[in-house]
Amino acid sequence: MRRLLRRLAFLSLALTACAAAGLWFWSEPARPEVPVPPIHVTLDEGQSWFAAELVQPQDGLTQLPLLTSGRASAGKKDMLIQEWPGFHAEARFRGSSVTVRFQDGLNRWRILLNDGKAGRIDVARPGMSDLHISGLAPAEYRIRVEKISESSMPASFGGILIGPTVQPLPAPRALPRMIEFIGDSDTVGFANTASTRDCTEEEVFSATDTSRSFGPQVASRLGADYRMIARSGIGLLRNYDGAAPLATMTSRYALALPSEPAAMRLPERAADVVVTGIGSNDFAAAFAKDEIWQDDDSLSRDFGTALLSFLRDRVRENPGAVQVLLAFGEYGDRLVRPYRAAEAALRADGVRVVLVTLPKLKRDACFWHPSQEDHRLIADWLATAISSAGT
Incomplete structure (x- = not known):
């Protein structure tokens, strides 16, 4: 009888340990990150470092030719006002710096350099500011700016701009469909x-x-x-x-x-x-x-x-x-x-x-x-x- 009781006690301890282990390894799904950071730079292994910061709108910059997709209305000072989801714009340049202009305290945006191969920047609620990207390896770049959140009201996108030391290139060709x-x-x-x-x-x-x-x-x-x-x-x-x-x-x-x-x-x-x-x-x-x-x-x-x-x-x-x-x-x-x-x-x-x-x-x-x-x-x-x- 004592041997049976010892075996039952051991089995009970084992089951308790298994249950505890299950609780330890079973966790709630990861929740979305909050608060959303105003700016986040992602560099994959092997990508060159660069700087990205939100600054006050800068004078003396030149608009790059854009390829845009998504419903929009024309605003003041070359602003594009948009509200429907999925708005995106692309441009090309040769140099080591570029600027994206916002007037938007509502949305999240993603900026991709060379389809993300040269880096990715996520921006949230930038307000009236310029995202200035600098320190890029001097080269030819294709930059894509896409709105990834849903707008609750209209907001403005001010285009993609460059300084005097950067060479503008024609906008990317539209895809066939x-x-x-x-x-x-x-x-x-x-x-x-x-x-x-x-x-x-x-x-x-x-x-x-x-x-x-x-x-x-x-x-x-x-x-x-x-x-x-x-x-x-x-x-x-x-x-x-x-x-x-x-x-x-x-x-x-x-x-x-x-x-x-x-x-x-x-x-x-x-x-x-x-x-x-x-x-x-x-x-x-x-x-x-x-x-x-x-x-x-x-x-x-x-x-x-x-x-x-x-x-x-x-x-x-x-x-x-x-x-x-x-x-x-x-x-x-x-x-x-x-x-x-x-x-x-x-x-x-x-x-x-x-x-x-x-x-x-x-x-x-x-x-x-x-x-x-x-x-x-x-x-x-x-x-x-x-x-x-x-x-």
């Missing part, structure tokens, strides 16, 4: 780098990286440029929870700045592929008593009519473009059925159209948004669909 992505927070990449669903507002800001959302991933794989017309909470007919009923995608799509309807939109190239993935917010929350819809069936019918009208407008604006319809299948037949009907109607119109119906996503990021794994999955499906359409 443009893909436009239309959607909501899932398209924006809302908190897509987070690995937890419970987040603070600052953690969402830290974890959102539009450049790593499915749209830019698809464009990169296919050697194309991209433009993003997307906004968190927006729907085609009904925003999330019925909010701001006059500010749906139907009324906001054509605007240069979704918060300023009077702003003049700068010219933009037609898209070769249009990916429309809108509607999740239309069906995501219960109806308020004062809404015109009180059941999913009536909303689904009206959504289908509006979706086809919206898509036909995109066809007229982008003649010959492939129309890719992106339906989030987890919302069920009420969302998927209108997309199927729109696909059939466009095909009858003679439009090149592809329907992609996504499977259920893990949605492990903040507030049940798609994670990095989800975005890779969506990019896989879309890249395959676009390639199969022969673009």
Whole structure:
């Protein structure tokens, strides 16, 4: 009996130790870094050191010729005012220093030198300042500046500038194809780098990286440029929870700045592929008593009519473009059925159209948004669909 009791005691201790070890090795997912540092320089192994600092706007600098993508409106003193996500600009120069001008206390930006091979700088809420990069090895550089956060209101980008000792070079050539992505927070990449669903507002800001959302991933794989017309909470007919009923995608799509309807939109190239993935917010929350819809069936019918009208407008604006319809299948037949009907109607119109119906996503990021794994999955499906359409 004593021997049995000793064995049981030993087994109990072993199980306790195993449990303790499990608790020791099992940790909560890493949370996004907060507060977000105003400037962060990343140098990979073998890259040359350089300096980057935010300074007061400097006089005597010359604007480099730019290649820009993304909706924008012209501001004062060569400023480009933008609000939709994914805005990016590129330039080329030969020398050892360059400056990026901001007037933006809202957003996060990423600056890539030679596609990141010569260095990367992340900037958060730079305000009215110049990012001065110096100490580069004298050489020819391609610099890319991309907004990676979601704007809550318009902000200004002041261009890429050089001093008198730096040689300007022509702007990079535009890529042969443009893909436009239309959607909501899932398209924006809302908190897509987070690995937890419970987040603070600052953690969402830290974890959102539009450049790593499915749209830019698809464009990169296919050697194309991209433009993003997307906004968190927006729907085609009904925003999330019925909010701001006059500010749906139907009324906001054509605007240069979704918060300023009077702003003049700068010219933009037609898209070769249009990916429309809108509607999740239309069906995501219960109806308020004062809404015109009180059941999913009536909303689904009206959504289908509006979706086809919206898509036909995109066809007229982008003649010959492939129309890719992106339906989030987890919302069920009420969302998927209108997309199927729109696909059939466009095909009858003679439009090149592809329907992609996504499977259920893990949605492990903040507030049940798609994670990095989800975005890779969506990019896989879309890249395959676009390639199969022969673009």
